[in-house]
Amino acid sequence: MKIVVLVKHVPDTAEERKLDLATGQLDREATGGVVDEINERALEAALRIKDSNKGTEVVAMTMGPEGAAQALRKALSMGADSGVHIVDDSLSGADTGRTAATLAAALRSTGFDVVLAGNESTDGRAGVIPAMLAEHLQLPLLGSLISAEIADGAVSGVRQGEGGTLDIHTGLPAVLTVTERFPEARFPNFKGILTAKRKPVTTLSASRLGVQAPVSRTVVISTVERPPRPAGRKLIDDGTAANELAEFLVANRLV
Amino acid sequence: MSNVLVLIEFSPRGEIAASARGLLAAAATLGSPVAVVVSATPLADDDVARLGELGAAGIYSAVTAAAGTVLLAPAVDALSGAVDAYEPAAVLAANSVDGREAAARLAVRVGGSVLADVVHVHNGNGTVVAQHSVFGGAYTVESVVEGGLPILTIRQGAIEGQAPTVQAELKTVSLGSNAEGVVLIDGFHDDPAGSARPELRSAATVVSGGRGLGSSANFVLVEQLADTLGAAVGASRAAVDAGYVAQTAQVGQTGVSVSPQLYIALGISGAIQHRAGMQTSKTIVAINKDEDAPIFDVADFGIVGDIFTVVPQLIEAVKARSN
Ligand SMILES: Cc1cc2nc3c(=O)[nH]c(=O)nc-3n(C[C@H](O)[C@H](O)[C@H](O)COP(=O)(O)OP(=O)(O)OC[C@H]3O[C@@H](n4cnc5c(N)ncnc54)[C@H](O)[C@@H]3O)c2cc1C
Numbered sequence: 001m002k003i004v005v006l007v008k009h010v011p012d013t014a015e016e017r018k019l020d021l022a023t024g025q026l027d028r029e030a031t032g033g034v035v036d037e038i039n040e041r042a043l044e045a046a047l048r049i050k051d052s053n054k055g056t057e058v059v060a061m062t063m064g065p066e067g068a069a070q071a072l073r074k075a076l077s078m079g080a081d082s083g084v085h086i087v088d089d090s091l092s093g094a095d096t097g098r099t100a101a102t103l104a105a106a107l108r109s110t111g112f113d114v115v116l117a118g119n120e121s122t123d124g125r126a127g128v129i130p131a132m133l134a135e136h137l138q139l140p141l142l143g144s145l146i147s148a149e150i151a152d153g154a155v156s157g158v159r160q161g162e163g164g165t166l167d168i169h170t171g172l173p174a175v176l177t178v179t180e181r182f183p184e185a186r187f188p189n190f191k192g193i194l195t196a197k198r199k200p201v202t203t204l205s206a207s208r209l210g211v212q213a214p215v216s217r218t219v220v221i222s223t224v225e226r227p228p229r230p231a232g233r234k235l236i237d238d239g240t241a242a243n244e245l246a247e248f249l250v251a252n253r254l255v
Numbered sequence: 256m257s258n259v260l261v262l263i264e265f266s267p268r269g270e271i272a273a274s275a276r277g278l279l280a281a282a283a284t285l286g287s288p289v290a291v292v293v294s295a296t297p298l299a300d301d302d303v304a305r306l307g308e309l310g311a312a313g314i315y316s317a318v319t320a321a322a323g324t325v326l327l328a329p330a331v332d333a334l335s336g337a338v339d340a341y342e343p344a345a346v347l348a349a350n351s352v353d354g355r356e357a358a359a360r361l362a363v364r365v366g367g368s369v370l371a372d373v374v375h376v377h378n379g380n381g382t383v384v385a386q387h388s389v390f391g392g393a394y395t396v397e398s399v400v401e402g403g404l405p406i407l408t409i410r411q412g413a414i415e416g417q418a419p420t421v422q423a424e425l426k427t428v429s430l431g432s433n434a435e436g437v438v439l440i441d442g443f444h445d446d447p448a449g450s451a452r453p454e455l456r457s458a459a460t461v462v463s464g465g466r467g468l469g470s471s472a473n474f475v476l477v478e479q480l481a482d483t484l485g486a487a488v489g490a491s492r493a494a495v496d497a498g499y500v501a502q503t504a505q506v507g508q509t510g511v512s513v514s515p516q517l518y519i520a521l522g523i524s525g526a527i528q529h530r531a532g533m534q535t536s537k538t539i540v541a542i543n544k545d546e547d548a549p550i551f552d553v554a555d556f557g558i559v560g561d562i563f564t565v566v567p568q569l570i571e572a573v574k575a576r577s578n
Contacts, residue, residue, distance in 0.1 A: 013508050013528050017390045024396055038509070096359075097368045122508055126371030126408075127350075131359035140438045141327075144352045156441075159326075160502070162351050163267040167442040168326055174438075180492075180509055181502060216368045216403020221384070224395045229534070229553050236546070237560025242568030245540065248556050250576050254460070254517045254538060255484060 001152065002057045003046040004084075004110060006103065006117040006129075007039040007075050009068035013122050024220030025093055026123060028067070035071045038118030040078070040185035042178045046116050047079045047186070049150055057081050059110060063091065063103055069201070076196035077188035084110055088205035095218040096124070100132030105209040107137065110202075112173060114155065119144045119177040130177045140170040146181035257344035258313070259286040260337050262330060262357055263306065264349060265294075267445055271305055273454060274349035277414035279310040281376050281407075285383055286344050288418060289313035291337045293329045293430070295322040303425055310418025315340065319430035326438035327353060331360045332430055338365050338404065340426070345383045347376075350408035358406045367404030374413040383407070391508070391531025410512065412456030446503060455487040455504060460517040463489035463506055463533070466497060467522020467543065467562060474499040476566050477521055483570045489513065489533075491523045507532035521562045525550025542566065 011017045011031035018030035043060065050056040060075035062068045063086040072083035086106050094102065107115060120127035134141035142148070146165065148157035156169035160179055188196070233248075235241045249255045259282040264272040275290070282288035290311035292298055298316045306314055317333035334346065334357060346361065348354035350372050362369050370385035377384050383405045387396045399405070455461065462484065464477035474494070481488045489506040490499065506513055508528035518536035523529060525541065525548055533539070534553045541554040544561050551557040558565055 013531070014526075016527070017393075019389065019394050019396070024398075095368060096371070097362060100359075100363065120509075124371070126369060127355045128359035128362070128369050128371060128408075131356040132363050132369075135360040135363035138436065140436050141356060142438055143356050160352065161267075162264070162272070162353070164443055164445040166326070166440055167444075168438050168440055170438045171436070179502075214366070214368075214403070216362070216366050217401055218368045218370060218398050219401050220396055220398045222397040226393055226395065226535075229539075229555075232539070232551075232555035232557060234546075234551055234554070234557040234559065237558050237565055241558040241560055242565045243572050245556060245558060245565075245569055246572035246576055249517070249540075249573065252538060255573055255577060 001049070001053070001055065001113045002059065002111065003049065003114045003116055004059045004061050004107060004112040005039065005043045005046050005075065005080065006115065007043065007060050007062045007071045008036045008121050009033045009062060009064050009071035010036045010121055010123045017123070019223050021223050021225065024223040033067055033070060035074050036118060036121050038120070038122070038178065038180065041180070041182040042116040042118050043075055043078060043080065044185040045148065045178055045182055050079065059084060061103070061106060061110070062086070063099060065092070072201055073196055074188065076199045077192040078186060079192060082199055083201040084204060085201055086204045088207065090206055096126050096128050096132065097214045097216060100129050100136060101214055102206055102209065102211050103129065104133050104136035105211045106204055107133065109204070109209065114150060114172060115175045117175070117177050119179050130175050134175040137175070139173055139175055141175045142168055142170060143177045144179050145176060146179055148176060257286040258289050258341040260289050260291050260334065260341060260343045260346040261311070262334060262346070262348040262354060263290045263292045264351065264353055267443060271302060272349070273457070274351060274411050275306070276309050276417055277411070278347050278349060278409055280416050280418045281409055281414045282347050283310045283418035285376060285378050287312045289315055289337065289341055289343070290423070291315045291317070291333050293317045293319065293322045293333045295320060297427060298425070303423055307423035308420045310421060311423045312421050313341070314423045314425045316425060316427045317430045318427060319432050321432035324440055325432065326440055327356055328433065328437045329430055330357045331364065334361045335364050336428060336430070343404070345405045345407060347407050347409055350410050355408045358408050362406050365404055367406045368400045370398055370400060370405055370407045372410050373407045374410050376407065388512070388535065392535035412454070412513070446501060452481060453485065453487045455489055455511055456513060458487035459515055460484050460486035461489045461513050461515045462486045462519045462521065463491065463523060464494055464499065464521045465491035465523030466493035468494060468499055471499040476562065480519065480521070480566055480570055483573055491529050520550050521566060523550055524548045525553065
């Protein structure tokens with residue numbers, strides 16, 4: 001079985017992320033880049049299948065500028081067999097539609113039984129790429145899973161919906177997305193880090209894939225920074241703080 | 256006036272989902288709202304009346320045996336049928352698990368683009384302009400679609416108010432069911448929700464608890480304060496991971512974004528990922544025994560103290576004042 005895991009190189013959520021006020025695009029200089037945590041959980045799910053079934057091939061795929069190669073290296077050191085990096089300048093600032101069209105073309109060229117992704121990235125948070133891919137590839141999508149059972153030819157899982165969970169299943173090939181309920185990822189070990197250097201990484205460009213930019217696109221027309229919150233009051237509790245807080249809530253009509 | 260399609264979801268109990276009100280209100284500011292509904296049996300009169308009450312001028316009711324057994328494909332088919340029938344200026348769906356998957360597939364199918372997690376919409380000289388709150392509210396970004404159909408996923412709880420009530424014009428179509436390459440639903444399990452409390456995303460007051468609560472038994476303290484204030488219950492990821500409370504209560508970067516009148520954080524350190532989901536709240540109160548906890552940086556009223564001492568006193572003090 002061949003599993004392609006989509007990984008995104010994103011700004012570290014532990015730091016203050018910035019947008020370029022002129023273009024509305026991410027300021028990549030402002031923060032360090034990391035593999036989005038949700039993608040690490042997706043990769044972990046793929047690696048666990050590989051752990052118990054050595055015939056499984058795990059490919060990590062990313063689209064992003066040069067620096068995104070770091071995300072692939074991390075994935076390879078964790079245990080992925082190979083990497084695919086889609087990179088070219090024309091993809092800079094690609095919206096979700098463009099990204100999905102490009103990733104779909106790359107997935108067609110690599111082939112797969114399962115595509116595994118996170119339910120949403122921490123930077124864009126749109127949560128639409130996997131469903132767009134599924135539509136491009138005419139495949140079923142098992143989205144927002146809290147658990148999954150992947151076997152030859154079929155996959156079942158539990159989907160976190162709005163008011164409860166759904167038991168769902170479909171045949172392969174299919175696109176799956178995991179939520180934070182999936183287990184945390186393993187750390188790369190020393191051997192993994194060493195062997196990662198010898199693992200193959202294929203580089204693809206939009207032109208090599210032959211994908212045109214979709215006619216429909218999103219355009220950012222303004223970006224405004226919120227003013228910081230003014231400093232508030234801070235009391236050290238001496239037994240009266242709860243009362244003062246109650247007064248504050250009443251005075252501000254909050255109770 | 257141009258048509259604006261709205262994908263209506265149903266709650267697990269078969270009621271029109273709470274998101275419908277805000278979606279129809281947003282649609283009414285852009286054009287004439289048309290509700291797109293998928294069901295296994297013809298739409299009940301009550302539901303038709305309710306959608307009109309919420310502002311749906313039209314209802315595109317797609318009836319298919321696949322509703323309820325096939326995941327989402329019927330909704331996407333219904334939406335694309337409605338796009339042909341109504342030539343809408345925009346399509347709106349909730350930024351929910353189902354809503355965004357349907358929006359994404361529709362965008363590819365009909366040649367549109369998704370404007371995601373929208374908190375406000377307006378008509379800018381005939382163009383649909385969407386506003387987003389980015390990086391936990393640190394930025395407000397406006398965006399539009401060029402060259403295709405704008406498909407918006409609207410953040411739940413973000414749109415206030417209600418569209419004027421109208422008499423909905425019902426159009427019923429029957430949808431063929433395609434059994435190939437679809438996802439089948441085998442079962443449904445209701446969340447054990449504290450349904451008596453207000454919904455987290457739209458509540459005026461939210462009381463959240465963190466790892467500082469120490470155990471799920473102690474987490475009752477959060478619920479007691481919430482019930483005293485008529486508030487919804489939220490949590491940090493650490494509290495969710497520790498099993499004190501259901502994942503659906505998680506506030507933050509990878510949880511729900513809330514913007515209530517009052518947000519109270521109990522035993523939450525205020526990691527940047529937690530703040531990303533609550534720092535646009537109008538008033539923030541924090542109680543934490545660590546004077547240097549970053550939650551105090553965004554708090555309008557902070558108490559450095561032990562939640563197990565302060566919160567019971569606060570409950571008494573609030574009760575005394577409201578009597
Ligand atoms: C990709 C990613 C996404 C994330 N998404 C989210 C998210 O959506 N939401 C989220 O919340 N976190 C998220 N996190 C996790 C986040 O980084 C923090 O780990 C988490 O918010 C910490 O939760 P906490 O404040 O409850 O726990 P802690 O940081 O452990 O804080 C507990 C606090 O309780 C206080 N305390 C303890 N006992 C008492 C007492 N008796 N009285 C008063 N105070 C007491 C302590 O002083 C401490 O400040 C994410 C992390 C990553 C990497």
